[in-house]
Amino acid sequence: MLDVHAPFESRVTQALADDHLRTALDRATTRLAERRDLAVAAVDNPALRHEVRAIRQFAITHLPDMLQQLETNLIANGCQVHWARNAAEANDIVRDIARRHGVRRVVKSKSMLTEEIGLNEALETDGIEVVETDLGEYIIQLAHEPPSHILAPVIHKRAEDISDLFQRELGMPPTTDPGVMCATARQELRRKFLQADMGISGGNFAIAETGTICIITNEGNGRMVTSMPRVHVAVVGIEKVVPRVEDAFLLWQATTRNATGQAVSVYFAMCSGPRRPDHADGPQEMHVVLLDNGRSRIIDRGYPDVLLCIRCGACVDVCPVYREIGGHAYGATAYSGPIGAVLTPLLADDPTSVCELPFASSLCGACGEVCPAEIDLPRILLDLRSDMVNAGTSSVLERVAFTSYATGMQKPWRYRALVVVARWATKLLPRNGSGGLTKLLPPLNAWMRTRVFPRFARRSFRRLWRKRSSGRGIEPSR
Ligand code: SF4
Structure with a gap:
């Protein structure tokens, strides 16, 4: 794997020199983009994109009210609600819950937000074993690598690479049969589920009117994480709030159609509080950590549209730059592709610290065309480039060159x-x-x-x- 902490140019050079990586990326992104096209064509309803955008826009425009309603209903459902301004606060909250419950083992369902804040590392410093249970996340955890795609974290690996990893780490016999590889991981993960004291999930949507956290998965691990351990903690970005149940259902369909080409995902877990006396199972406690971590600042910085994103990954799969270099070339960030190129600088305390990312685009417009929330990503990329230049990130030579060019082109x-x-x-x-x-x-x-x-x-x-x-x-x- 390339060094995600190396300078941008070096990361890109490493990625372009890696033939295995480019084979894996080409196979996977082509397949995902084709499936998406078929699924969208099958529905053939352009109005759906407007609806998705309208729901997300309503939520972001009324964010304080939506969050207040969400909190009230989560508490009414028996959840404990925590507010975190940044990564450190969120990690401390989860560590504190784990400490109070004597947690030694945690199982997690896929969550880019917890990648963003480095929650696994924070828990591991307390001696807690954290196991990712989404198959892709589990594979990269075994490989000690960060995810390289917001939806398919292991997109950069070929079946042959995963087979080698499983043989080395799990003692699997040599094979690239997906059935055998999945069964090997499944067997290992079953044991971890049964041993876990705490389950940690993210949340694709948080329904304000019912106080419900929704989780989309295809493997069922989301349900097990949220129902088997005695404590469930959901770490959810504040922008994930939606007003009503029917909004969540529409966004669920839009997410899966654009992510994997499915009409809907195999599972859709809806968590509305801890186990009640008449319930057969479920956690004894459910905590919801509502995390800002730069999201309200994105609104202040004048880019509220970025918060409309439902993390379907469609823009990533069609991006010609991502398809060549993969996610790790975007650096030590949870987000890659066009959405990563805008989200990473906007979430950063100092956007100029990742000033190269908005320039990692050919501005072909494919990302804007596929986005189910109609986010004008090419425009945002251009505006961010302009912000970076105004902040003085370009070299003197570049400034002289473009000023001369502009002067020359004016007459x-x-x-x-x-x-x-x-x-x-x-x-x-x-x-x-x-x-x-x-x-x-x-x-x-x-x-x-x-x-x-x-x-x-x-x-x-x-x-x-x-x-x-x-x-x-x-x-x-x-
Ligand atoms: S920006 Fe649009 S296409 Fe990209 S992940 Fe977000 S919702 Fe999907």
């Missing part, structure tokens, strides 16, 4: 003069067989490492246009 005569100068200047530089430039002077030669600058056309477009237009009363602008 047709300046543009024409620049072209004449460039045409003559490039005549002095080395060329390949078809006349393209193969080298520029430093520092522009870095740009040429993977590109060839084509030969200037003998006659410019403007001259051709003038010739074609002559006699037809069409004149190019002066």
Whole structure:
């Protein structure tokens, strides 16, 4: 695995040099994107995207009221509600609950939010064993790697890689049969479920009107995490609140359709409090940690639309940049792809600390086209780039280059003069067989490492246009 703490350019270079990684990414993202396209085409209802957006927008616009209603109903259901402003507070709350209950073993269902705050590491410092029970998360936990996709954390591994890992860590016989590999993990995880003192989940949605935390899974581990151990802790981002039960159902369908191409996921756990006297099972206590960790600051920073995200991962699967470099190249962050490129800087105390991420996009627009919440990701990427430049993150050379370019492009005569100068200047530089430039002077030669600058056309477009237009009363602008 590449070093997620290395500088961005080095991470990208490492990723591009890894043929196994690119094979795995290509296989998985192509499959996911195709399934999504089929599922969306089968429903064929463009109005659904507007509905999803409207629900999310209502919740974010009325966030304080929604959260208050959620808290009231969670408490009425017997839950204990905790508010956390940041990662440290959330981790301390969960550690404190674990300490009070003498917890030694924790089972977790998949939660990107707990990845974001480093909850596993915080619990492990207290000597608590934490076991991820989502198959993908379990695999990367065994491999001591962070997730590389918000939905499919192990997307960067091929079946062969996982087989090697299971043989080494779980004593599995050599095979790449998915059935055998799943059965091996299942057997191991069953034991962990039965031994666990506490279950930790995230929450895909938190329904305000009923005080219910909803968890989408395909493996059933979400239900086991939330019902088998004696304590259940749900760590939920404040933006996950939705007004009504029917809203959660619509978002559930939108999430799974766009994530995996399913009409709905296999499981949809709805947790509305601890076990009651007439219940056959369930936790004795249910805690809900409502975590901000920079989310309200995203609104203050002028990017509320980013909070409409339902984490379906569709934008990640279609992103040509992600498909080449994978999630680890985005650094030590829980989020990658286009949504990661905007969410990571916006959640950071200092967005300029990850200033390269909004530039990790070709701005092709594919992410905006597939987003079920109609988030204009390309626009947000551009706005963040502008913020980064205004914050002074670009080099002096870059600023001089773009200021000169802008100055040149503002007047047709300046543009024409620049072209004449460039045409003559490039005549002095080395060329390949078809006349393209193969080298520029430093520092522009870095740009040429993977590109060839084509030969200037003998006659410019403007001259051709003038010739074609002559006699037809069409004149190019002066
Ligand atoms: S930004 Fe849109 S497409 Fe990307 S994960 Fe969020 S909801 Fe899905």
